[in-house]
Amino acid sequence: MHPSSLLLDLVAASSAILALAGWGMVWRLSRHTGPVQSSTTTETRPDDITRLADTIPGMALILGPMGQVLACNAEAQARYGDSLNALLRHPNTRDALNTALNAPPAAGTGLPAACSATITLDVPIRRSIRLSMRRLAGASGRDSLVLTLLNDRSTIRAVDRMRADFVVHASHELRTPLASLSGFIDLLRTDDPAESSSRTLYLDIMDQQATRMQRLIDRLLYLSQLELNTHQRPRDRLDVEELFARILGEVTPRFRDASRQLDVRQEEGLTLLANEDELVQLFLNLIENAIRHATRPDHPLHVRLQARRATPDDHPAAGTAGILLSVEDDGPGIEAHHLPRLTERFYRVTDRPDGSSGADQGTGLGLAIARQILDRHGGRLHIESTPGRGTACLIWLPAALPPPAGMQGN
Amino acid sequence: MVRQRQHIVQRYEDELLHLRSLMEQMGGLVEHQLSLILAGITGNDARTALQAAHQDDTVDALEHEVETLAIRLLALRGPMAADLREIVACIPMAGALERMGDYASSIARRLSEMEQPIPHAARLALGEMGRLVLDHLRRVMDALERKDASAARAIWEADQLVDQYCETMTADSLEQMTLHPHTIRLHIALLFVIRNLERIGDHTTNMAERVVFMVTGAMLPPSRPHGHAGQEPRRP
Structure with a gap:
């Protein structure tokens, strides 16, 4: 000036x-x-x-x-x-x-x-x-x-908080895989060296646990990074078509075999104010969840990715104006009482209708990350599910206004 | 004569502004109480939580002030239509806020009397439930200040999330009690905290009902959606 x-x-x-x-x-x-x-x-x-x-x-x-x-x-x-x-x-x-x-x-x-x-x-x-x-x-x-x-002053406070949260979560969540690792190390030490079959089994489990720890740390770090930026709304314009093209590029390899199908529907001309990388991450997490919990061997999994303008008839929790994006699957579904708690950190559904859990367990952070990303975008996540019929994750985001002509920019 | 009339109108509007200001202060205080409790739960710091209990007297005093002023406005000014509904609605809303303040203090005292630290998983869950309840209170206060009936209605419907939280967390606590009997005292205290948070959520919906009435003049149906009701997914 x-x-x-x-x-x-x-x-x-x-x-x-x-x-x-x-x-x-x-x-x-x-x-x-x-x-x-x-x-x-x-x-x-x-x-x-x-x-x-x-x-x-x-x-x-x-x-x-x-x-x-x-x-x-x-x-x-x-x-x-x-x-x-x-x-x-x-x-x-x-x-x-x-x-x-x-x-x-x-x-x-x-x-x-x-x-x-x-x-x-x-x-x-x-x-x-x-x-x-x-x-x-x-x-x-x-x-x-x-x-x-x-x-x-949010950033200054957020750095302090992030450190504290990271330490608390890491120390609690790493304890279990670490205990398992040291347990198997002890076993290997005392084990009869002749029995090589159990050795391989032990090493496999140890490898799994180490991978799990690695993934947990990566996700925790990513979550902390997101938290630092929560109070800065993204200002970049992002076309939903572009976003979906990138997501498809990332997930198509996982839908190659006949047991999984991906179906995409989108209205034209939808624009968000959003960080592209974060939204891609968000959708990858949701699609990943759908794939992980699909356990019906005789039944191919259908995942539908959808984007459209929200209407006043939509669920009020999902938002009535703006853009509605969704990931739906016809997997085993989740009991209603778990729904509000799914975005909680480390919350894992233990009584899935199909009895799945254990081996391919996630970090319990995927949906927490999704929610953190949406918080920063001023959006909302609403999950609906019926056991035996499937789950729908509805994402509501405010639409980007057309670029103001002659107005002072903010 | 005109001057005097103007003076009376001005006084009336000042009193109405004052009434709103009192409601906002009450809401702000109860939100602050909940924030302190949240900090106490997530930071494992009972002393911070206990500060919430110290604010209870101020909340009570404000409720009394709202009631007195509302009655005075009704008796002396003969308000009509929207103003009348607003003033009448303030009395039960102040009552609801006062109850929420009581529950908040009671939670604060429970937390400070706990002999064992709350387990990590329960602390995360309780923190989330508290945040949800606080968010609903914030939204209902915003709806009141902005006179936004549809926002109030959305909270009224969203309270079933709080109920579901209450349900799963109660189940978790019961399971822990059966598995680890030495934690029974801790979990009984936790059950009270969960229950009180759920009650705060209920009073938030009561306030939401009053906001809808205040803005539209219409009452919401007597039964609100509840966590137990079957949820049919609405396909987009």
Whole structure:
């Protein structure tokens, strides 16, 4: 930006502040919270407050004395649109707001003291946000205005958490295969060297366990990496056709023999805002699950990959607008009471209807990874299943808007 | 005369804003309580969880304040239509939040009284269930603030997930008790925690019903979908 235009902006902002301070401010302030506006008052919001918020380079809000949002600039809306209400009703925010409202003007500058708070939100994704607040001088009582700046601290917190989580999960989940490995090492030591058949068996099992540990560590690392990026929404445009072409390239070799069939259906012209590698990974995990649990020898497995626009008739948990992607199979299915817990880390269904488990057991992280990827994309995963008939994994993702023409980019 | 009228309208709107602000504060506090419990469960840190119990008095005081203000608005201002529904709905919603706060404190105390650490698998599951319940509460509070009936309805329907969690986790705990009798005390405490989380979920659906009523004036059917109901997969 050219320096002189920046200067102009600053002049505009300060004149806005002066204007606010000078007027008696008898306007009715309607409430503005996120994308949906409350409609109890129909009078317009004062332009100056909006302009002031828009001028600030960074995430900024202007709050009224009861914590109501009078203005929210585009940066704050883009980043925290879905968490703004939760952020503002948090007790730490309320405490900071009360302190800011009652801060007396400082002797020298006449400016009320600034105050701040750090808020951690657990849902929908883990976020840590630092708020700084200052009451604008000049207005008081019911006309008070509090300028609020937001700073994201999620990454710093996420690194700490990631380390802690990794250590906890790795130490618990690696214990079992490690115990099995050392058990077989002991056996090999004491075993009669003449019996080579049992040696091969032991070594096979040890090899399996080592592979399992390797895969577990890879997946845990991948999951940690995803967690670090959770609070950054992908901004790349991705055509579903392109995505499906890549997925097909990866899985076709597994559908070569007659016991498995893959069927793809997609509407044209679907575009997502998404990270391609992550979505490919997500679908590979789902397809992998379908293949792993298909255990009916006489019955070929059908997997259907589908993409279409969501409609209002769709399951509310899956989302009613946006794009619905799905992976369906006609495998053994899963009992209903397991469904909500499938995306839990290390949750494994132990009482599958067909009695499968054990040998080809997954890491218990595939669906946890899927959910983590969807969290970052602002999407949702909904699993439906009927034992004996099959499982459907529905993935709902917001559609990418057509590229804005002439609008300021965010 | 006009000035005075304007003054009265302004007072009324301020009081309505204040009522909403109180509801938001209550919701924020209960969400915070649940967050503390979650941190306590996943971080194996009972002291953090216990902070949730200390906030109970504030929640109770806020409920009282909501009730007083709502009654005052009804008695003195004669609100109509949407405003009337909103004010009336606030009273049971504040009651629901107060109950949730009680359950949260009770969970916090259970956690702090546990003599054995919660096993890894149960801790993960409990953390997930807690996150689910907290997410539902967040969504219902957002629906209330944004006056979004369809969002509220979605939560009302999603509560069966919480019920299913409760069911599988109860089964897990019972199995552990039969297998390892020395963990019975621990698992009984866990069962109470699971049950209380499930009750918090129930009160979230009660709130969702009130939000739908507040926005549309219509009541939802008395029986809500439940975890036991057969699930027919809807093919896309």
